[in-house]
Amino acid sequence: MNDWRSHFGFHTTPFTRELAVAQRFPLPMFDEVLTALSRAVDQRGSAALVAPAGTGKTALLRALVDQLPEARYRVHYVKVTDLSKRDLCREIAVACGAQPAGSFPMLVRRLQEHFLSTLADDGVRPVLVLDDSHGLRPEVLGIFQILTNFEMDSRLVLSVLFVGQPPLRDLLRQPAHEAVTRRLVHLATLRLLSRPESHRYLAHRCTIAGATTIPFDPGAQEAVYEIACGNLRATDQLAAKALEVAHDAGAAIVDSAHLATSRRLLWP
Numbered sequence: 001m002n003d004w005r006s007h008f009g010f011h012t013t014p015f016t017r018e019l020a021v022a023q024r025f026p027l028p029m030f031d032e033v034l035t036a037l038s039r040a041v042d043q044r045g046s047a048a049l050v051a052p053a054g055t056g057k058t059a060l061l062r063a064l065v066d067q068l069p070e071a072r073y074r075v076h077y078v079k080v081t082d083l084s085k086r087d088l089c090r091e092i093a094v095a096c097g098a099q100p101a102g103s104f105p106m107l108v109r110r111l112q113e114h115f116l117s118t119l120a121d122d123g124v125r126p127v128l129v130l131d132d133s134h135g136l137r138p139e140v141l142g143i144f145q146i147l148t149n150f151e152m153d154s155r156l157v158l159s160v161l162f163v164g165q166p167p168l169r170d171l172l173r174q175p176a177h178e179a180v181t182r183r184l185v186h187l188a189t190l191r192l193l194s195r196p197e198s199h200r201y202l203a204h205r206c207t208i209a210g211a212t213t214i215p216f217d218p219g220a221q222e223a224v225y226e227i228a229c230g231n232l233r234a235t236d237q238l239a240a241k242a243l244e245v246a247h248d249a250g251a252a253i254v255d256s257a258h259l260a261t262s263r264r265l266l267w268p
Protein backbone atom coordinates (compact mmCIF):
# COMPACT_ATOMS: atom_id res chain seq x y z
CA MET A 1 0.00 0.00 0.00
CA ASN A 2 2.10 2.84 -1.34
CA ASP A 3 0.11 5.75 0.05
CA TRP A 4 -0.34 7.78 3.21
CA ARG A 5 -1.24 4.64 5.16
CA SER A 6 1.99 2.77 4.49
CA HIS A 7 3.90 6.06 4.85
CA PHE A 8 2.92 6.08 8.54
CA GLY A 9 3.22 2.31 9.04
CA PHE A 10 -0.47 1.37 8.92
CA HIS A 11 -1.56 -1.99 7.56
CA THR A 12 -5.18 -0.96 7.20
CA THR A 13 -7.06 2.33 7.10
CA PRO A 14 -6.96 3.98 10.52
CA PHE A 15 -9.93 5.91 11.96
CA THR A 16 -12.43 4.13 9.74
CA ARG A 17 -16.11 3.67 10.54
CA GLU A 18 -15.69 0.02 9.65
CA LEU A 19 -14.71 -0.92 13.14
CA ALA A 20 -14.90 -4.54 14.28
CA VAL A 21 -16.69 -5.02 17.60
CA ALA A 22 -13.55 -6.63 19.05
CA GLN A 23 -11.46 -3.59 18.13
CA ARG A 24 -13.55 -1.04 19.97
CA PHE A 25 -11.83 1.39 22.28
CA PRO A 26 -12.25 -0.09 25.76
CA LEU A 27 -13.78 2.31 28.25
CA PRO A 28 -15.72 1.54 31.44
CA MET A 29 -18.40 4.02 30.30
CA PHE A 30 -19.20 1.86 27.26
CA ASP A 31 -19.27 -1.31 29.36
CA GLU A 32 -21.61 0.25 31.90
CA VAL A 33 -24.09 1.28 29.21
CA LEU A 34 -23.82 -2.13 27.55
CA THR A 35 -24.54 -3.86 30.84
CA ALA A 36 -27.49 -1.59 31.59
CA LEU A 37 -29.04 -2.10 28.16
CA SER A 38 -28.55 -5.89 28.24
CA ARG A 39 -30.11 -5.96 31.68
CA ALA A 40 -33.11 -3.96 30.48
CA VAL A 41 -33.58 -6.35 27.58
CA ASP A 42 -33.06 -9.35 29.86
CA GLN A 43 -36.00 -8.24 32.00
CA ARG A 44 -37.98 -7.63 28.80
CA GLY A 45 -38.12 -3.94 29.53
CA SER A 46 -37.51 -0.99 27.25
CA ALA A 47 -34.76 1.60 27.62
CA ALA A 48 -33.32 4.75 26.10
CA LEU A 49 -29.78 5.83 25.22
CA VAL A 50 -29.50 9.57 24.75
CA ALA A 51 -26.18 11.16 23.75
CA PRO A 52 -24.85 13.70 21.25
CA ALA A 53 -23.95 12.76 17.68
CA GLY A 54 -20.58 11.08 17.32
CA THR A 55 -20.30 9.76 20.87
CA GLY A 56 -20.50 6.09 19.90
CA LYS A 57 -24.18 5.15 20.20
CA THR A 58 -24.48 3.15 17.00
CA ALA A 59 -21.14 1.43 17.56
CA LEU A 60 -22.35 0.47 21.02
CA LEU A 61 -25.56 -0.96 19.56
CA ARG A 62 -23.47 -3.18 17.30
CA ALA A 63 -21.62 -4.41 20.36
CA LEU A 64 -24.92 -5.03 22.15
CA VAL A 65 -26.30 -7.06 19.26
CA ASP A 66 -23.04 -8.98 19.14
CA GLN A 67 -23.23 -9.78 22.83
CA LEU A 68 -26.92 -10.83 23.03
CA PRO A 69 -27.11 -14.61 22.49
CA GLU A 70 -28.72 -15.32 19.12
CA ALA A 71 -30.57 -18.29 20.55
CA ARG A 72 -32.45 -16.05 22.97
CA TYR A 73 -32.93 -12.70 21.26
CA ARG A 74 -34.02 -11.50 17.86
CA VAL A 75 -32.91 -7.93 17.38
CA HIS A 76 -34.60 -5.79 14.74
CA TYR A 77 -32.72 -2.62 13.88
CA VAL A 78 -34.55 0.36 12.43
CA LYS A 79 -32.92 3.67 11.61
CA VAL A 80 -35.60 6.23 12.26
CA THR A 81 -36.36 8.88 9.67
CA ASP A 82 -39.13 11.43 9.48
CA LEU A 83 -42.03 9.04 8.86
CA SER A 84 -45.75 8.90 9.55
CA LYS A 85 -47.12 6.27 11.94
CA ARG A 86 -48.05 3.97 9.12
CA ASP A 87 -44.76 4.32 7.27
CA LEU A 88 -42.75 3.72 10.42
CA CYS A 89 -44.79 0.58 11.09
CA ARG A 90 -44.00 -0.52 7.56
CA GLU A 91 -40.29 0.04 8.18
CA ILE A 92 -40.51 -1.97 11.37
CA ALA A 93 -42.37 -4.72 9.52
CA VAL A 94 -39.63 -4.86 6.88
CA ALA A 95 -36.97 -5.06 9.60
CA CYS A 96 -38.90 -7.91 11.25
CA GLY A 97 -39.59 -9.83 8.07
CA ALA A 98 -43.35 -9.25 8.43
CA GLN A 99 -45.62 -8.15 5.59
CA PRO A 100 -45.33 -4.37 5.29
CA ALA A 101 -48.75 -3.83 3.73
CA GLY A 102 -52.13 -2.71 4.97
CA SER A 103 -53.66 0.05 7.04
CA PHE A 104 -52.05 1.38 10.22
CA PRO A 105 -54.27 -0.65 12.61
CA MET A 106 -53.65 -3.76 10.56
CA LEU A 107 -49.88 -3.23 10.58
CA VAL A 108 -49.86 -2.76 14.33
CA ARG A 109 -51.85 -5.96 14.81
CA ARG A 110 -49.57 -7.86 12.45
CA LEU A 111 -46.49 -6.62 14.27
CA GLN A 112 -47.91 -7.61 17.65
CA GLU A 113 -48.74 -11.06 16.34
CA HIS A 114 -45.28 -11.31 14.86
CA PHE A 115 -43.60 -10.45 18.16
CA LEU A 116 -45.85 -12.82 20.08
CA SER A 117 -45.17 -15.70 17.73
CA THR A 118 -41.42 -15.07 17.87
CA LEU A 119 -41.64 -15.63 21.58
CA ALA A 120 -44.21 -18.44 21.54
CA ASP A 121 -42.85 -20.51 18.65
CA ASP A 122 -39.13 -20.11 19.09
CA GLY A 123 -38.79 -18.91 22.67
CA VAL A 124 -36.85 -15.98 21.27
CA ARG A 125 -37.35 -12.50 22.69
CA PRO A 126 -37.94 -9.74 20.18
CA VAL A 127 -35.93 -6.54 20.62
CA LEU A 128 -36.65 -3.47 18.54
CA VAL A 129 -33.79 -1.00 18.26
CA LEU A 130 -34.80 2.46 17.05
CA ASP A 131 -31.61 4.29 16.15
CA ASP A 132 -31.76 8.07 15.71
CA SER A 133 -35.08 8.14 17.59
CA HIS A 134 -34.71 11.90 18.08
CA GLY A 135 -36.12 12.01 14.55
CA LEU A 136 -39.42 10.41 15.61
CA ARG A 137 -42.40 12.63 14.95
CA PRO A 138 -44.01 13.35 18.33
CA GLU A 139 -47.33 11.87 17.25
CA VAL A 140 -45.57 8.63 16.28
CA LEU A 141 -44.21 7.86 19.74
CA GLY A 142 -47.61 6.64 20.92
CA ILE A 143 -47.39 3.54 18.75
CA PHE A 144 -44.81 2.09 21.11
CA GLN A 145 -47.32 2.11 23.91
CA ILE A 146 -49.54 -0.05 21.72
CA LEU A 147 -46.70 -2.21 20.42
CA THR A 148 -45.48 -3.07 23.90
CA ASN A 149 -48.94 -3.74 25.30
CA PHE A 150 -49.83 -7.43 25.27
CA GLU A 151 -52.84 -9.04 26.90
CA MET A 152 -53.99 -5.86 28.57
CA ASP A 153 -50.44 -5.13 29.68
CA SER A 154 -50.10 -8.35 31.65
CA ARG A 155 -47.30 -9.75 29.49
CA LEU A 156 -43.87 -8.44 28.63
CA VAL A 157 -43.05 -9.44 25.09
CA LEU A 158 -41.20 -6.74 23.22
CA SER A 159 -38.24 -4.63 24.35
CA VAL A 160 -37.80 -1.30 22.59
CA LEU A 161 -34.49 0.55 22.72
CA PHE A 162 -34.80 4.22 21.85
CA VAL A 163 -31.41 5.58 20.82
CA GLY A 164 -30.86 9.16 19.79
CA GLN A 165 -29.47 12.63 20.27
CA PRO A 166 -30.49 14.96 23.13
CA PRO A 167 -33.77 16.15 21.55
CA LEU A 168 -34.97 12.59 22.23
CA ARG A 169 -34.88 13.38 25.94
CA ASP A 170 -37.21 16.35 25.38
CA LEU A 171 -39.50 14.19 23.30
CA LEU A 172 -39.70 11.57 26.05
CA ARG A 173 -40.31 14.26 28.66
CA GLN A 174 -43.44 15.57 27.00
CA PRO A 175 -46.44 14.83 29.22
CA ALA A 176 -48.28 13.41 26.21
CA HIS A 177 -45.73 10.58 26.07
CA GLU A 178 -45.77 9.68 29.72
CA ALA A 179 -47.34 6.32 28.95
CA VAL A 180 -44.34 5.39 26.82
CA THR A 181 -41.75 6.90 29.13
CA ARG A 182 -43.16 5.05 32.13
CA ARG A 183 -42.29 1.82 30.37
CA LEU A 184 -38.59 2.63 30.25
CA VAL A 185 -36.55 0.79 32.84
CA HIS A 186 -33.30 2.64 32.14
CA LEU A 187 -32.06 5.90 30.67
CA ALA A 188 -28.41 5.70 29.59
CA THR A 189 -26.08 8.32 28.23
CA LEU A 190 -22.57 8.68 26.81
CA ARG A 191 -20.24 11.61 27.36
CA LEU A 192 -17.39 13.08 25.35
CA LEU A 193 -13.90 11.72 25.97
CA SER A 194 -11.70 13.49 28.48
CA ARG A 195 -8.27 14.80 27.41
CA PRO A 196 -6.33 11.68 28.55
CA GLU A 197 -9.00 9.42 27.04
CA SER A 198 -8.74 11.29 23.74
CA HIS A 199 -4.97 10.69 23.70
CA ARG A 200 -5.46 7.02 24.44
CA TYR A 201 -8.16 6.80 21.80
CA LEU A 202 -5.79 8.19 19.14
CA ALA A 203 -3.16 5.65 20.13
CA HIS A 204 -5.71 2.82 20.13
CA ARG A 205 -7.01 3.62 16.65
CA CYS A 206 -3.42 3.80 15.32
CA THR A 207 -2.45 0.53 16.97
CA ILE A 208 -5.42 -1.47 15.67
CA ALA A 209 -4.55 -0.24 12.16
CA GLY A 210 -1.07 -1.74 12.54
CA ALA A 211 1.10 1.22 13.50
CA THR A 212 3.89 0.46 15.94
CA THR A 213 4.61 4.12 16.70
CA ILE A 214 1.95 6.82 17.01
CA PRO A 215 2.41 9.26 14.12
CA PHE A 216 1.02 12.26 16.03
CA ASP A 217 3.46 14.40 18.02
CA PRO A 218 2.37 15.65 21.48
CA GLY A 219 1.28 19.03 20.07
CA ALA A 220 -0.83 17.27 17.45
CA GLN A 221 -2.46 15.06 20.08
CA GLU A 222 -3.33 18.16 22.10
CA ALA A 223 -4.71 19.88 19.01
CA VAL A 224 -6.92 16.89 18.24
CA TYR A 225 -8.47 17.17 21.68
CA GLU A 226 -8.78 20.96 21.52
CA ILE A 227 -10.55 20.81 18.16
CA ALA A 228 -12.64 17.63 18.45
CA CYS A 229 -13.41 18.11 22.18
CA GLY A 230 -13.47 14.36 22.77
CA ASN A 231 -16.15 13.65 20.15
CA LEU A 232 -15.27 10.28 18.59
CA ARG A 233 -16.49 11.02 15.08
CA ALA A 234 -14.84 14.44 14.95
CA THR A 235 -11.62 12.88 16.28
CA ASP A 236 -11.71 10.23 13.54
CA GLN A 237 -12.34 12.73 10.76
CA LEU A 238 -9.72 15.12 11.99
CA ALA A 239 -7.03 12.50 12.58
CA ALA A 240 -7.60 10.88 9.17
CA LYS A 241 -7.43 14.23 7.39
CA ALA A 242 -4.29 15.24 9.32
CA LEU A 243 -2.53 12.06 8.21
CA GLU A 244 -3.28 12.92 4.58
CA VAL A 245 -2.16 16.51 5.04
CA ALA A 246 1.09 15.50 6.75
CA HIS A 247 1.76 12.87 4.10
CA ASP A 248 1.21 15.36 1.27
CA ALA A 249 3.62 17.75 3.00
CA GLY A 250 6.22 14.98 3.14
CA ALA A 251 6.29 15.04 6.95
CA ALA A 252 7.36 12.03 8.99
CA ILE A 253 4.94 12.82 11.81
CA VAL A 254 1.75 14.84 12.21
CA ASP A 255 2.16 18.15 14.08
CA SER A 256 -0.26 20.82 15.29
CA ALA A 257 0.04 22.87 12.06
CA HIS A 258 -1.25 19.87 10.10
CA LEU A 259 -4.22 19.76 12.47
CA ALA A 260 -5.00 23.44 11.91
CA THR A 261 -4.96 22.84 8.15
CA SER A 262 -7.16 19.74 8.50
CA ARG A 263 -9.71 21.65 10.51
CA ARG A 264 -9.99 24.23 7.72
CA LEU A 265 -10.33 21.49 5.11
CA LEU A 266 -13.07 19.70 7.03
CA TRP A 267 -15.29 22.28 8.61
CA PRO A 268 -16.41 25.75 7.61
Ligand SMILES: Nc1ncnc2c1ncn2[C@@H]1O[C@H](COP(=O)(O)OP(=O)(O)O)[C@@H](O)[C@H]1O
Pocket (backbone or CB within 6 Å): 015, 016, 017, 018, 019, 023, 024, 025, 026, 030, 051, 052, 053, 054, 055, 056, 057, 058, 059, 060, 232, 233, 236
Ligand atom coordinates in the same frame (compact mmCIF):
# COMPACT_ATOMS: atom_id res chain seq x y z
N1 LIG B 1 -16.07 2.12 21.24
C1 LIG B 1 -15.52 2.68 20.16
N2 LIG B 1 -14.24 2.40 19.85
C2 LIG B 1 -13.65 2.96 18.78
N3 LIG B 1 -14.26 3.80 17.96
C3 LIG B 1 -15.53 4.10 18.21
C4 LIG B 1 -16.22 3.56 19.32
N4 LIG B 1 -17.47 4.05 19.31
C5 LIG B 1 -17.55 4.85 18.24
N5 LIG B 1 -16.38 4.88 17.57
C6 LIG B 1 -16.07 5.66 16.38
O1 LIG B 1 -16.74 6.90 16.45
C7 LIG B 1 -17.54 7.11 15.29
C8 LIG B 1 -18.88 7.63 15.74
O2 LIG B 1 -19.56 6.61 16.45
P1 LIG B 1 -21.11 6.32 16.25
O3 LIG B 1 -21.40 5.09 16.98
O4 LIG B 1 -21.47 6.36 14.80
O5 LIG B 1 -21.71 7.60 17.00
P2 LIG B 1 -23.22 8.05 17.16
O6 LIG B 1 -24.08 6.90 16.75
O7 LIG B 1 -23.35 8.39 18.62
O8 LIG B 1 -23.38 9.26 16.29
C9 LIG B 1 -17.65 5.78 14.58
O9 LIG B 1 -17.51 5.94 13.19
C10 LIG B 1 -16.54 4.93 15.14
O10 LIG B 1 -15.49 4.89 14.22
Ligand SMILES: [Mg+2]
Pocket (backbone or CB within 6 Å): 057, 058, 059, 131, 132
Ligand atom coordinates in the same frame (compact mmCIF):
# COMPACT_ATOMS: atom_id res chain seq x y z
MG1 LIG C 1 -25.56 6.79 15.23
